Amino acid sequence: MRLVKCGACGGDVSDEAQACPKCGQPTARAKRIAWAYPLTLAIIAGCILWFLVRVAGQIVNVVQSVSPPG
Numbered sequence: 001m002r003l004v005k006c007g008a009c010g011g012d013v014s015d016e017a018q019a020c021p022k023c024g025q026p027t028a029r030a031k032r033i034a035w036a037y038p039l040t041l042a043i044i045a046g047c048i049l050w051f052l053v054r055v056a057g058q059i060v061n062v063v064q065s066v067s068p069p070g
């Protein structure tokens with residue numbers, strides 16, 4: 001842990017803190033986390049969606065092969 005200068009008020013802020021304790025300004029670390037978190041969620045959601053679409057497609061194939069129309 002080391003101290004960095006707050007960009008807003010110039011106070012000392014821990015580089016592990018997510019916001020300045022004096023003025024509440026988010027630190028660079030907090031901004032990185034704010035980017036990384038939704039990005040990670042979007043990637044995971046995309047993988048789950050891709051998986052569901054594949055599974056749904058296979059289920060449709062199985063259902064069609066078991067009970068052919070007509």
Ligand SMILES: [Zn+2]
Nearest residue numbers: 006009020023
């Ligand atoms: Zn500050």
